[in-house]
Amino acid sequence: MVDSNVATDETNRLIASNKVEGTAVYNRNGDRLGSVYNFMVDKRSGKAEYAVMSFGGFFGIGEEFHPLPWDMLTYDTDKGGYVVDLDKKLLEGGPRFSADKEPTYDRSYGQQVYGYYGVPYL
Amino acid sequence: MVDSNVATDETNRLIASNKVEGTAVYNRNGDRLGSVYNFMVDKRSGKAEYAVMSFGGFFGIGEEFHPLPWDMLTYDTDKGGYVVDLDKKLLEGGPRFSADKEPTYDRSYGQQVYGYYGVPYL
Numbered sequence: 001m002v003d004s005n006v007a008t009d010e011t012n013r014l015i016a017s018n019k020v021e022g023t024a025v026y027n028r029n030g031d032r033l034g035s036v037y038n039f040m041v042d043k044r045s046g047k048a049e050y051a052v053m054s055f056g057g058f059f060g061i062g063e064e065f066h067p068l069p070w071d072m073l074t075y076d077t078d079k080g081g082y083v084v085d086l087d088k089k090l091l092e093g094g095p096r097f098s099a100d101k102e103p104t105y106d107r108s109y110g111q112q113v114y115g116y117y118g119v120p121y122l
Numbered sequence: 123m124v125d126s127n128v129a130t131d132e133t134n135r136l137i138a139s140n141k142v143e144g145t146a147v148y149n150r151n152g153d154r155l156g157s158v159y160n161f162m163v164d165k166r167s168g169k170a171e172y173a174v175m176s177f178g179g180f181f182g183i184g185e186e187f188h189p190l191p192w193d194m195l196t197y198d199t200d201k202g203g204y205v206v207d208l209d210k211k212l213l214e215g216g217p218r219f220s221a222d223k224e225p226t227y228d229r230s231y232g233q234q235v236y237g238y239y240g241v242p243y244l
Binding site: 013014015016017018020021038039040041042043044045046047048049050052070071074075105 | 135136137138139140142143160161162163164165166167168169170171172174192193196197227
């Protein structure tokens with residue numbers, strides 16, 4: 001398990017929160033879909049619930065944020081990024097918000113987002 | 123559960139990863155112990171394993187990082203920060219590293235850190 005070339009803020013199993021932010025997201029074909037803007041964590045359990053992808057926009061203008069169920073993302077050590085098994089069109093049509101219209105991430109929003117991607121919201 | 127004054131990147135239950143970073147950490151007496159620098163997340167499960175506290179130092183010079191078992195931190199909405207039931211002396215004597223000496227966060231390190239604070243490392 002020990003990797004002598006391990007990055008200072010990364011191990012095989014763990015990754016630093018501030019390294020997740022900005023990490024590229026690819027689909028199975030290797031197309032770059034965007035990057036992780038941040039992720040939403042349950043304060044008590046410490047469990048990540050959404051990865052919020054950003055794409056489009058320029059310095060925040062016109063930028064759109066797409067929350068995804070965290071478990072859809074798989075970290076690919078070769079690519080140094082996350083891979084989602086997701087069609088770009090499906091992602092584009094998915095739940096999204098602009099910077100000033102952040103959702104409340106309540107239960108009904110969770111069901112909406114998870115439901116869109118066919119992932120059970122527990 | 124709905125809070126009409128909810129911050130845009132925070133709900134009652136969830137918090138944005140980039141908001142955890144920089145959040146103040148207090149002890150039970152209300153003394154400010156430091157702040158969260160970042161946290162280490164399991165890439166697969168999305169579960170936060172360590173909160174890495176920073177304190178001391180000035181623009182990174184002499185700064186020390188103290189990893190804590192994530193579950194030791196309780197978010198206090200009134201304070202807008204985390205509370206740990208921890209004596210400052212105990213924290214100061216705990217496992218720590220400087221910016222250029224980041225640990226590998228392997229199993230034995232986990233046992234060392236969790237063990238120091240009396241938390242089972244599973």
